[in-house]
Amino acid sequence: MTAVLFRRLAEQLHDRVDGEVRFDDGSRATYSTDASNYRQIPIGVVIPRTVDAAVTAVEVCRDLDVPVLSRGGGTSLAGQCCNAAVVLDWSKYCTRVVSVDPDAGVAIVEPGIALDGLDDELEPTGWMVGPRPSTHVSCTIGGMVGNNSCGSTAQAYGKMSDSVRRLEVLTYDGTRMWVAATSDDEYARITASADRRAELYRGLRELADRYGDEVRARFPDIPRRVSGYNLDSLLPENGFQVAKALVGSESTLVTVLRVELQLVRRPPANALAVLGFDDIAAAADAVPAVLQHQPAALEGLDHRLVELEHSKHLAEKALRQLPSGTSWLMVQFDGDSQEEADRKAHDLVEHAEQNLTDHTTILDDPMQKKQVWEAREAGLGATAYPPNDPETHEGWEDAAVPPDQLGNYLRDFRDLLDRYDYGTASLYGHFGQGCVHTRIPFDLRTADGVAKYRRFAEDSARLVVRYGGSLSGEHGDGQSRGELLPIMFGEHLVGAFEELKALFDPANRMNPGKVVHPNALDSHLRQGAAYRPWEPSTQFTYGEDDHRFSRAAARCVGVGKCRGHESGVMCPSYRVTREEEHSTRGRARLLFEMVEGDVITDGWRSTEVRDALDLCLACKGCKRDCPVSVDMATYKAEFLYHHYQHRLRPMSHYSMGWLPLWARAAAFAPRAVNVLTHTPGMSKVAARAAGVDPRRPLPSFARERFTESFRPDPTGVYRGRVVLWPDTFANNFDPHVAHSAVAVLRSAGFDVEVPDRTVCCGLTWISTGQLGVAARILHRTLAVLGPHLRVGTPIVVLEPSCAAVFRSDLPDLLPGDEDARRLAQQTYTLGEVLARYAPDWHPPALHRAAIVQPHCHQHAVLGYTHDRDALTAAGIDVGVLDAGCCGLAGNFGFEAGHYDVSVACAEDKVMPAIRKSEPDTLVLADGFSCRTQIRDLEPGSHPRHSAEVLAAALRHGVDLS
Structure with a gap:
């Protein structure tokens, strides 16, 4: 009967809704969880193209009596964004700014627009949205309304x-209305009707009258009370604010269709003071004194968070800015000028040094401030997988108490953590408002561990209430804290919440099981006592995940940074498609469900997983940009290896995947091959036969290979061999x-050698999942390089993707091979070898400007600092683009079916930046893929490798016109 109902539901949604309707197993798996401990498989997913389409979707669900979950960025930490319901995902299409009043600072927006995207659109007006959660790159305005989001x-x-x-809202029964503050006259006008809206308003007024005194008595008067429904907004002294009463209701009362926001002015300047303390509770004790200086933000972090970020290299530059201490307060001051902001910061520091601490510093450099804030925002990622300690979880990660009680609360809370053997948890958060963040090493895989988690949550709730606090100070109740609300509010007020729910949603079809009538906090766990994932044998070792693919597949914690559009490399295919399944998070969810095995049931043979991974560019951006270092490129290679084992592969795997072999063959007759691949008609036939998109020009083979034209020259050597x-x-x-690199290295005093036999890093086989072949090739390469490796000879690698294989993939593919470990340690880029072994070498200055498109693997694995320094030393004014992936990404952009996505990636930021550059600006790209993409999309351009520029400097700029 259920299957028949869901089939009818899917058919009617397809017929009636202007949007994408997905009831396939892959989509349901993709939306099975959020950033919480919980997992519930949705009935289906609807991605409406318009607000009206979403209204129709709810109508269809109502007709068939099916629950609905309205979802924003999917970053909720309390389980409110996963449910056995029809999920409405607003974030792909419903992202419009309906109107902006630049005089009043008011905007009306659709719920799917991301916070950073909205702020970018508002920037010319001088306005911005006030709250800014750490997930600002991906959280949506609708989700922020649903969660009553805060941030620093x-x-x-x-x-x-x-x-x-x-708010424009829709009830499950179809009532659509705008709600706001309601005067007595407006209330009388609304309730004069006999419609559903009048019934709702009368019911709200009755709730406010009946429970008003208890609300005044039991709602904690603190800045960060997020738990419970906002009944206090309905009190007469607060203006009967119906819209504000619905904020934070987590899709359990209404569906939000549009939001009218009061914006705030962008502060022209700010300064950051950092105060160091010997203990996190001592830092909290100082909060009341700091608050007297009226900071714009006041954050706390402890030594544990700093240690973890150091160990993960998440924010090392930022952490070097911290003064002495083991805990810190970050205090930001805004001003109409930098002078005003600096003065406020100096006033605080002067007071602090006299009364609070000797350990202070002031940061007013924009880059330093940005780095320190990024360190604070990276807290969740840093604490999720602490080295040599158990993984951590949400579950009690955002309680809030009165700021003047924070120090004492933290001492008691730390004692509670110790009593439950959770003492490794880091403590940090929005200390100026008494809100404490932490992730705790709960054992959620055994019955005893889950029972212990429940007891801890209950004891923690009692502790917070004893201090007059709120169970949630930011992340909402959802399922994590819904069951605990009677501890905070009492049964009578929780009864008021239930009445409010019944008023708006009498059938309990809006996100059921969250906030009120909640599912048990230890039910629907993503792990749980029955958790027993499939544990397949693998080609890579997954050493950071206990050598278990199931742990790697579960690594994603759901914060959604991969859904951003602002900076970094991750995730290029999501930036183009805006599809959840084409984000790093979406693919990770599918891999998790693959090893879980009850939705995706065919393991490595899964077409759903294959299709989601198909648009992964294997750029490795997630390895660097993801807060928990999900490495989707490696997971993709692993999956493809097993998926196509003993099966026919796509033709591109045999053509592009075996490129090194075909290149060797082409070397016997490069001109003939170039004629074949570049003659109109013939080239298209050849491309289609090779599984290559015919719109993609094939690169031309050189007339003579480098290894054939290279000649040893030991003269002038004084630094040794490379x-x-x-x-x-x-x-x-x-x-x-x-040849340019040879000229540079010889000028710097090196004796340059090349291997005397054919070698390869195996990259093309790795990226196409032909890992057995790659391993054999790498073994042969290590045999050739062995004598050099054992005497410590530097191996200089010009192609970033090859260097990244040696540094990252090789040790994981050939574990225990000492030569593999040596090669990883002895691999250098050109800039790195010059910095380490020839720091005093400098070519003549060119005095040219250049923009650099770093290869994604440079960004993710290698870094670009030393290569940039080498160019700067040659008189190049270097501007490094933060433009994401070029989109070609090795074989990806050549393969049939990928061309449009490949080009769209480049046209997002890379190509516009290049076209806007001055005509005499050099365009540098060390990756062959990057240079190829730029040449293809901007005919007549001349992107160069940095080795060419350094060599040209030796020739005083020849050939750089």
Whole structure:
């Protein structure tokens, strides 16, 4: 009967809704969880193209009596964004700014627009949204309304309920209306009707009258009360604010269709003071004194968080800015000028040094401030997988108490953690408003561990209430805390919440099981006592995940940074498609469900997982940009290896995947091959036969390979020997790049050698999942390089993707091989080898400007600092683009079916930045893929490898016109 109902539901949604309707197993798996401990498989997913389409979707669900969950960015930490319901995902299409009043600072927006995207659109007006959660790159305005979001800026601007002026909402029974503050006259006008809206307003007034005194007595008067429904907004002294009463209701009462926001002015300047203390509780004790200086933000962090970020290299530059101490307060001051902001910061520091601590510093450099704030925002990622300690979880991660009680609360809370053997948890958060963040090493895989988690949550709730606090100070109740609300509010007020729920949603079809009538906090766990994932054998080792693929597949914690559009590399395919399944998080969810096995049931043979991974560019951006270092490129290679084992592969795996072999063959007759691949008609036939998109021009083979034209020259050597790696691309397509590197290295005093036999890093086989072949090739390469490796000879690699294989993939693919470990340690980029072994070498200055498109693997694995320094030393004014992936990404952009996504990635930021540059600006890209993409999309351009520029400097700029 259920299957028949869901089939009818899917058919009617398809017929009636202007949007994408997905009831397939892959989509249901993708939306099975949020950033919490919970997992519930949805009935289906609807991605409406318009607000009206969403209204129709709810109508269809109502007709068939099916529950609905309205979802924003999917970053909720309390389980409110997963349910056995029809999920409405607003974030792909319903992202419009309906109107902006630049005089009043008021905007009306659709619920799917992301916070950073909205702020970008508002920037010309001088306005912005006040609350700014750490997930600002991906959290949506609708989700922020649903959660009553806060963030560090809430110190100055309050919670989301303080920013909402009006809401357009839809009840499950179909009532659509705008709600706002309601005067007595307006209330009388509304209730004069006999319609459903009048019934709702009368019911709200009755609730406010009947429970008003208890609300005044039991709602804690603190800045960060997020738990419970906002009944206090309905009190007459608060203006009967219906919109504000619905903020934070977590899709359990209404569906939010549009939001009218009161914006705030962007502060022209700010300064950051950092105060160091010997203990996190001592830092909290100082909060009341700091608050007297009226900061715009006041955050706390402890030594544990700093240690974890150091160990993960998440924010090392930022952490070097911290003064002495083991705990710190970050205090931001805004001003109409930098002078005013600095003065406020100096006033605080002067007071602090006299009364609070000797350990202070002031940061007013924009980059330093940005780095320190990024360190604070990286807290969840840093604490999720602490080295040598158990993984951590949400579950008690955002309680809030009165700020003047914070120090004492933290001492008692730390004692509670110790009593439950959870003492490794880091403590940090929005200390100016008494809100404490932490992730705790709960054992959620055994019955005893889950029972212990429940007891801890109950004891923690009692502790918070004893201090007059709120169970949630930011993340909401959802399922984590819904069951505990009677401890905070008492049964009578929880009864009021239930009445409010019944007023708006009498059938309990809006996100059921959250906030009121909640599912048990230890039910629907993503792990749980029955958790027993499939544990397949693998080719990579997954050492950071206990050598278990199931742990790697579960690594994602759901914060959604991969859904951002602002900076970094991750995740290029999501930026183009705006599809959850094409984000790193979405793919991770599918892999988790694959090893879980009850939705995705065919393991490595899954077409759902294959299709989601198909648009992964294997850029490795997530390895660097993801807060928990999900490495989707490696997971993709692993999956493809098993998926196609003993099966016919796509033709591109045999053509692009075996490129080094075909390149060797082409070397016997490069002109003939170039004629075949570049003659109109013939080239298209050849491309289609090779599984290559015919719109993609194939690169031309060089007339002579680098290894054939290279000649040893031991003269002028005074620094020793290096081996120059003859990668497939420089060797066969761009030998002038390798010759330029030889000139630079010899000028710097090195004796340059190249391997005397054919070698390969195996990259193309790895990226296409042909890992057995890759391993054999790497074993042969290590045999050739062995003598050099055992005497410590540096191996200079010009192609970033090849260097990344040696540094990252090789040790995981050939574990225990000492030569593999040596090669990983002895691999250098050109800039790195110059910095380490020839720091006093400098070429003549060129005095040119350049923009650099770093290869994604440089960003993710290698870093670009030393290569940038080498260019700067040559008189190049270097501007490094933060433009994401070029979109070609090795074989990806050549393969049939990928061309449009590949080009769209480049046209997002890379190509516009290049076209806007001055005509005489050099365009540098060390990756062969990057140079190829730029040449293809901007004919006549001349992107260069940095080795070419350094070599040109030796020739006083020849050939750089």
